[in-house]
Amino acid sequence: MMIKLLSLCSLCALTLVVNVKVYAGEVSEKFTAKAVKLAPYQQRDFQDEIFYFVLPDRFYNGDKSNDLGAAANDTKRAISRGGFDKKNKGMYHGGDLAGLTEKLPYLDNMGISAIWLTPVLRNQAVQNGSSGYHGYWIVDFSEIDPHLGTNAALKNFIDKAHERNIKVFFDIITNHTADVIKYKECHSSDGLTWLLEDKNCPFKSLAQLAQGDTYTPFIPTGSENLKTPAWLNSVDVYHNQGDSNWVGESAIRGDFAGLDDIDTNSDKVVKGMIDIYTAIIDEFKPDGFRIDTVKHVNMAFWQTFSPALIAHAKTQGIDNFFMYGEVYSFEPELLSPFTVEGKLQSVLDFALQGALQQTLVEQKGTDVLAKLFAQDYLYQTSHQDIENTNANQLVNFTGNHDMGRFAYTLKESDYNYSEAEQIQRNLLAHALLYFSRGVPVIYYGDEQGFVGDGGDQASRQDMMPSQVVSYNDDDLLASNHTTADDNFDTSHLFYQSFAQYGELYQQYPALRFGKQSTVYAQSKPGIFAITRSHTFSLNEQEKEQNLLIVFNTADQVKALKVLDSGIYNDKDAKLLYLSAESQGDDKIAPLSFAIYQLP
Incomplete structure (x- = not known):
């Protein structure tokens, strides 16, 4: 059987033809790997999943009444109102949980069996000229950000996903909260003005603190009770050592880009964080967590936190609850300690992402992949209080919301790849995600040929029609669309290819x-x-x-x-x-x- 998939290059006359042969009726002609065909989500192993990683704000607007966040008369949540500007790539764009719920069939038909949401808890809406559309500036760990909906909206989304046999994973944070605490040595008394010219509070080491060289932390008037639970409003549960410079001691104890760095060395904080996330499990019954900024938290914290949450989830009937962490390092010897020592069940495989970059963008030899996989033994563990872990549970990805999209690195390559070759290399990179060891993740928009202009905000385009000029000038791969269009095209070459990969992945254990x-x-x-x-x-x-x-x-x-x-x-x-x-x-x-x- 021959299947031809046509892709029109938007800026070239070339038509890419991909010929796919399928033998002996092994795979159905439609290649729709719907989750309903899989084992029930309550019983399904983590290694059975195909993930879709999405920023809800950038996906689809299902409820325009929540675009501004908290209501104008809601004084308790005033900090979570505003920041909406569809023309600004650093502001809220209106996507929400209602929109995600509406688009579940789109994900289901691509073979997605698990959805990973960026943090959905209530954020400080605006700080330092940008907004918390991404979810990483939490002030309230008990409720959903009003820009995205309500607690009830999240429960409805999870229920609807579960009806389709699709799991839902939350992105969680233990390292920091929103930037509320200021230092008298760095900020004016109202916290609004920098006293230092470079707008940075230099990190002070433990040795400096021992000699009395410390900062004086304070909470500006009116912000004393912003955070929930209440214990997070005490300056004593934070490190208060100034801004991280990303190396040494500061990587663990410094403020992450100014965000308030929680003192996870404290027994009180360990218990408090466990209480926060056991309550989240109790209320929403998610299927697992992706954990942010793992390497910026001390290892002893994970050794207690991870087993406690897994054990608690089992008491709630979630027997296959699973957690994987973000350790932003590209060497297995730096990634694996967080599973072996830290007792996390898995981590995102940045090492594989780096190997894909080397082999398919930089044209290095395939021995790069062989050398990487030869280190898989480093992840083999056998803990009494959590399930055994191995490299098959690593979480594979080509790019993300921080580093940018794989398609962007291809576009910017010194090899000056044609669009046809960018398409082929992108497809091959994703094939390696699906068919080598590990659990595949599709970064939202990759299935529609999104490219972007780099990392961070430049890689967080809208799936719904965008009004951001720097997004809309992109030449999307294998498509005549731009991000100014609605990009939920189920006939797109990448969408169809990922559906094929998904069916193969699910068919062969x-x-x-x-x-x-x-x-x-x-x-x-x-x-x-x-x-x-x-x-x-x-x-x-x-x-x-x-x-x-x-x-x-x-x-x-x-x-x-x-x-x-x-x-x-x-x-x-x-x-x-x-x-x-x-x-x-x-x-x-x-x-x-x-x-x-x-x-």
Whole structure:
């Protein structure tokens, strides 16, 4: 069977044709991996999931009545009102939980089985000339930000997602709150004016503090009771050592870009944070948490926090509650301690993201991938108070809301890739997310060819029609649309491809649970081949599944004869999926991949 997917380049005459072969009826023709076909969400393993990571404010506006946040007469929540400006990329744009609920079918049909929301708790709406549309400036840990809806709206969203057998994960923060606390040495008495020319409070070390060289923290008049729960309004539960410079002691104890850094070394704070998030579990029954800024919190905190929340979730009937952390480091030896020592169940795999960048953007050899995967043993753990962890539970991604999109790095590459090649490299990067070990994450908008102009605000475009000039001048990949259009196109090449990848991922257990071994890698762009082997029970019988996945990162055809070593031969291997036609069965097309079933 031959399926041709056409992509029109918006600024070129070239038409990209992707030929996909599917064999022996292994995958349905429509490639709709709806979550309803999966095991019930209450029973489903984390490794069964396909994630969609979304900023609710930038997705879809389902309720325009909440665009300004708190009501004008709501004095208690006045700090959470305003900041709405659809033309400003640093302000609220109106997306909300009602909009996400309305668009659940769009996610479901792409094969998404779990949704990861950026923080939805109540924020300080505006600080330092920008807004809290992203959710990381929390002042109230007990209720939903009014720009996004209400507690009831969040519960409704979760209920509707669960009806579709889709899980919901919250992004949570323990490292900091919104910027409320000021220092007399740095700020005017009203907290509004900087006394220092560079608008920064230099970090003071513990050694300086021991010698009496300290800051004098204060809360400006009128802000004494902004935070909930009330214990967060005491300056004594914060480190108060000035702004982090991102290295050494300051990375753990410094204010994160001015945000109030919570003293997670304190037993009172550890208990308080556990209480906050057990209450969240009790009220909303989410399926898990993504944890922000993990490496900026002391390791002992995680050793207590993680087992406590997992144990509590079980008391609420959430037996498969799962947490993964953001450790913004690119080396497995820096990532793995947070699972081995910190007792987190998993972390985002920044190391794989870096390897994808090196191989598919910078054209380094596929041995970069082999060297990375050779370190997977570092993640193997066996804790008595949490489930065993391994590299199959790592969370794979190509780009995000901080570093920017993978498509942007391709566009800016010194190799000056054509749009057609940017498309192929983007698809191959996502194939590596799905089919090498780990759990795949789609960053919202990637399925519509979003590119962006860099990281942070430049990578947080609107899915609904945007009014931001710097967003709307982008040439989206594989599309004639811009971000000024409504971008929920289910016929988009990337959307359709990710749906195909999802169906394959869900159909073959070895792609989710299989032990991974590298078969072939080379010191330049070309073949990277792995096997995924898994034994599982089916109809009370033991079944063994052995798959071979071959990726070609080169821009030229490569011969498969390098694999003729007993692992693969065309007589015994059964071709399950071929992403692009090649000139002969013993070759693999440029920037493509193939999946084989081995005896």
